[in-house]
Amino acid sequence: MPDPNSLYGPLDPASDAGYVDAPQRMGFFTDTSVCIGCKACEVACKEWNDVPGSGLDLLGMSYDNTGALTANSWRHVAFVEQPRPAGHGSAAVAAQPEFLGMPGARPPGRDSGVEGRSDFRWLMMSDVCKHCTHAACLDVCPTGSLFRTEFGTVVVQEDICNGCGYCISACPYGVIDQRRGDGRAWKCTLCYDRLGAGMTPACAQACPTESIQYGPLEELRERAAARVATLHGRGVPEARLYGHDPDDGVGGDGAFFLLLDEPEVYGLPPDPVVTTRDLPAMWKRAGIAALAMAAATVAAFVGRSS
Structure with a gap:
């Protein structure tokens, strides 16, 4: 795979976009091991950004009532039900009440929560736009509707979008979507208006378990690496990071994740590459x-x- 740095220049998206003395790059670290599937992030995102309330019908897939990231769901909490991996019985879970950092808490994604059942688990993950370092959506937008902010994030200006849809096919994660009856592209802005006011994005502010963490990207990467090491030490070898590596096919993501299984299980591409x-x-x-x-x-x- 070609080195993205050699193709697109320095891995500092704000400076590369022309910002002088840009602030630290900000982003999300989503720790799925402490996600409880409450969907507070989805609700907070809709309320703050005035996102339409469609996509709230039961889909017959566990408790997932939104299904995917769409123009009307900028945060999507996925519920994945699967057989429990070997060596992760209920006794092992009960022996780790400090797993979440909260006394007596049981790790979601590791116990079904159904009395008498220990043969399956739910994996939960709040998905969002990745705010790629090398964003193909920016490369293909003909109107300048998509732009890089001083925080390194990627935002759509809906008043400039002409609905061509090029960004939709260019996104390696399938994040961007057109709103029915509108035609324009919509996605997470990482609450750009809140960032400018020194506030935390609505989803991270609302998350009760701090599964969604917001801050300077480099600090989040260090925190995430420490969290993975902690989980490995507690007998959770499947814990891994996704989207954190600056040397991957998109130059690293501004929103990355701690996963408890392969990326494909969560509907994520295993090897994303900037499509341009x-x-x-x-x-x-x-x-x-x-x-x-x-x-x-x-x-x-x-x-x-x-």
């Missing part, structure tokens, strides 16, 4: 071809004239 990574080479080849065609045309014209 080949554009520089394509433009170069197109330019060379255009020059060659122009030279051939001139040569043919000169030949006929003589």
Whole structure:
């Protein structure tokens, strides 16, 4: 896989976008091991951003009533029900009441919570736009509706969006969506208006277990690495980070996750790659071809004239 840094320049999106003396890059760290599936983040996001209340019908899939990230669901709490991995019985769970950092708490995603059942578990994850370091949606937007903020996040200006849909197909995570009856693209803004006022994004503010953590991205990465080490020490070897690596196919995400299983289980691509990574080479080849065609045309014209 090509090094994104060699293709797109320094891994400092705000500075790369032209901001001088930009503040620290801000982002989300979502720790799924402490998510209780309360959906407070979904509600807070809708209320603060005035997102329409559609997408709140039971879908017949566990307790997941929104289904996916859409134009009307900028945060989506996924519920994944699966057989419990070997070696993770109820006795092992009961022996770790400090798992969440709260006395007597039982780790969600590790116990069904159904009396007499210990053969399955729920994995819960609050998904959101990843605010990629190298965002393909920015590359393809023809109107400038999508822009990089001084905090390194990616925001859609709906009053400029023409509804072309290029950003939707360009997103490697399938995050961006068009609103029915509207046609324009909508997604998480990481509460850009709140960030400018020094406030915490609504979803993180509302999260009762601090599953969604907001702050300077570098600090969050350090905190996440320490959390994974703690879980490994407590006998949870499947704990892993997703989207935290600056050397991955999108240059690292501004919103990354601690997962308790493979990314595909949560509906995430295992190896996301910025979909416009080949554009520089394509433009170069197109330019060379255009020059060659122009030279051939001139040569043919000169030949006929003589």
